[in-house]
Amino acid sequence: MKTYPIPMVPGPVKVAREVLEAYQINYGSADMEPEFLELYNQTEANLKTILSTQNQVVIQSGEGMLALWGALKSCLAPGDRVLSIATGVFGDGIGDMAASFGAEVRKISLPYSETISDMDEIKKLVETFNPKMITVVHCETPSGTLNPIAELGIAKKELGVPLLYVDAVSSIGGAPVLTDEWNIDLCLGGSQKCLSSLPDMAFLSVSQAAWEIIDQVDYAGYSALKPFRTAQVEHYFPCTPNWHGVAGLNAGAEMILKEGLTNSFSRHAEVAQYCRNYINEMGLTLFPASDAVPAPTVTAVNVPSNISWQEFDANLRQYGLVVAGSYGPLTNKVFRLGHMGTQADRELVARAMDVIGKVLP
Numbered sequence: 001m002k003t004y005p006i007p008m009v010p011g012p013v014k015v016a017r018e019v020l021e022a023y024q025i026n027y028g029s030a031d032m033e034p035e036f037l038e039l040y041n042q043t044e045a046n047l048k049t050i051l052s053t054q055n056q057v058v059i060q061s062g063e064g065m066l067a068l069w070g071a072l073k074s075c076l077a078p079g080d081r082v083l084s085i086a087t088g089v090f091g092d093g094i095g096d097m098a099a100s101f102g103a104e105v106r107k108i109s110l111p112y113s114e115t116i117s118d119m120d121e122i123k124k125l126v127e128t129f130n131p132k133m134i135t136v137v138h139c140e141t142p143s144g145t146l147n148p149i150a151e152l153g154i155a156k157k158e159l160g161v162p163l164l165y166v167d168a169v170s171s172i173g174g175a176p177v178l179t180d181e182w183n184i185d186l187c188l189g190g191s192q193k194c195l196s197s198l199p200d201m202a203f204l205s206v207s208q209a210a211w212e213i214i215d216q217v218d219y220a221g222y223s224a225l226k227p228f229r230t231a232q233v234e235h236y237f238p239c240t241p242n243w244h245g246v247a248g249l250n251a252g253a254e255m256i257l258k259e260g261l262t263n264s265f266s267r268h269a270e271v272a273q274y275c276r277n278y279i280n281e282m283g284l285t286l287f288p289a290s291d292a293v294p295a296p297t298v299t300a301v302n303v304p305s306n307i308s309w310q311e312f313d314a315n316l317r318q319y320g321l322v323v324a325g326s327y328g329p330l331t332n333k334v335f336r337l338g339h340m341g342t343q344a345d346r347e348l349v350a351r352a353m354d355v356i357g358k359v360l361p
């Protein structure tokens with residue numbers, strides 16, 4: 001299916017009209033024109049507001065994974081210790097990514113239906129393992145859960161861990177992400193989730209402590225962060241920036257700021273609650289455990305036991321509804337409704353629920 005009548009995939013989401021319009025211009029060279037630098041700086045300022053941070057925000061051309069890789073590779077040398085907290089596919093994956101280039105990774109893996117609750121276990125491991133970096137995912141999109149980050153940030157500071165790395169790709173703009181208050185050194189985002197843009201831009205906030213480490217590690221590579229430290233001052237980027245992509249990302253960010261951050265958060269929370277209530281009323285079961293925190297941007301539901309995911313998906317598509325399956329151990333077991341960005345829309349979710357009700361065996 002090329003276009004979705006009822007789009008409910010948790011990224012890429014339905015692109016906002018304002019964003020599409022930003023792509024309809026034949027921009028000049030981003031390497032040469034001061035207008036590009038102004039746009040980049042404005043986009044950075046908007047993202048700082050959305051991320052509640054004073055830290056520099058780096059904007060890279062590429063999807064979210066680029067920032068996930070770039071932040072790991074730029075901050076870690078082989079042998080550096082990483083405590084990877086995993087409550088889902090992305091959390092586990094980030095630990096594996098760090099291990100793949102020689103970091104010494106210790107994992108705390110919780111069941112994918114859970115969110116972080118036992119800070120004591122984490123603190124104990126931090127004290128004995130003494131990591132350079134803690135990695136964690138705020139919204140585990142494949143599980144439909146939202147990890148509390150505030151307490152982790154307090155522990156990071158108390159115990160003197162140099163870096164806290166948080167993948168907030170699918171929560172930024174749809175839920176409070178208090179980068180500075182939560183002591184996050186690397187807060188990672190992407191354009192295709194709550195910012196309602198294309199899957200073409202990645203961004204992350206970088207703390208002063210992180211910049212110092214990035215300088216020491218001195219990683220050079222396509223995803224490297226180091227060149228961005230001075231890119232704005234010198235108007236010299238490591239490769240030709242994607243003017244369209246930055247313009248689209250900025251349009252998505254401005255939509256949220258125009259709506260008001262707290263309004264956006266409550267829209268997401270209300271639509272998510274509505275979706276969960278409806279799912280329960282239909283006799284379906286939510287994937288997150290009852291004591292886990294459900295995500296305000298995506299709802300994960302167990303595939304009904306008397307139908308396969310493939311058949312269920314095909315039936316939904318007949319009515320124009322496209323949801324997503326899930327990944328890793330949740331493949332074929334869980335389906336997901338993405339109510340983020342443009343899709344955090346009560347009327348859209350109501351149409352989706354209508355279709356699910358029709359095809360339920």
Ligand SMILES: *Cc1c(COP(=O)(O)O)cnc(C)c1O
Binds near residue numbers: 011190192
């Ligand atoms: C979408 C997403 C990413 C980035 O994925 P891309 O496909 O590269 O945009 C990273 N982490 C989480 C939790 C996500 O939901």
